[in-house]
Amino acid sequence: MSQYSLSHDLNAINDAIEASIRVDKWLWAARFFKTRGLALxxxxxxxxxxxxxxxxxxxxxxxxxxxxxxxxxxxxEITVLSVSQQRGSAEQALLMYTLHSEVLSQRKPTADMALVGYREKGAGRPTKRDRRKIQKFSEF
Incomplete structure (x- = not known):
C-alpha cells in the first residue's frame, strides 16, 4: 500500500469524523444551552x-x-448546516443552522422558574421599602 493512499484514507476518516458530532456537543456549540450538562x-x-x-x-x-x-x-425547529466542536460567538452559532420555526412561550412564569432568574414583582422576600413599611407598622 502506498503512502499516498494511506494518508488519503486517514484524511477521509478525519473528514468523516469531523462531519459528525455528538448531539449534546452540537447543541452547546450552537448556543442552544449554556453548558453541555444542560444540553445533556x-x-x-x-x-x-x-x-x-x-x-x-x-x-x-x-x-x-x-x-x-x-x-x-x-x-x-432547525436544520443543521455545519458541525463544530468549538463554541464560538453568537454570530458563528447562527451560521450553524437554519431556523424553520420558532414559537415563543407566553405563559406566566412558574415558581420553579425563579431559580433561573424569573420572579414576579412582590413575590419572594420583601424589598427594602416593604421592610420599612412592616417595621413602621409594627412600632405602633
Missing part, C-alpha cells in the same frame, strides 16, 4: 428530537439533520 439534561428529558426520534446524548449529528428543541421560553 434536555436530551435525557426528551426535550430534543432528531429527525423525529428522541436521541441519546451520544447520537451523532450530521449536516442536513432536522432538530426540534423545546426550552422553557421557546420551541424551535
Amino acid at each position: 439534561d434536555a436530551l435525557k428529558g426528551g426535550k430534543v428530537e432528531l429527525n423525529g426520534h428522541k436521541p441519546k446524548p451520544s447520537k451523532t449529528l450530521k449536516v442536513g439533520d432536522k432538530l426540534k428543541v423545546t426550552q422553557l421560553h421557546r420551541k424551535v
Whole structure:
C-alpha cells in the first residue's frame, strides 16, 4: 500500500469524523444551552428530537439533520448546516443552522422558574421599602 493512499484514507476518516458530532456537543456549540450538562439534561428529558426520534446524548449529528428543541421560553425547529466542536460567538452559532420555526412561550412564569432568574414583582422576600413599611407598622 502506498503512502499516498494511506494518508488519503486517514484524511477521509478525519473528514468523516469531523462531519459528525455528538448531539449534546452540537447543541452547546450552537448556543442552544449554556453548558453541555444542560444540553445533556434536555436530551435525557426528551426535550430534543432528531429527525423525529428522541436521541441519546451520544447520537451523532450530521449536516442536513432536522432538530426540534423545546426550552422553557421557546420551541424551535432547525436544520443543521455545519458541525463544530468549538463554541464560538453568537454570530458563528447562527451560521450553524437554519431556523424553520420558532414559537415563543407566553405563559406566566412558574415558581420553579425563579431559580433561573424569573420572579414576579412582590413575590419572594420583601424589598427594602416593604421592610420599612412592616417595621413602621409594627412600632405602633
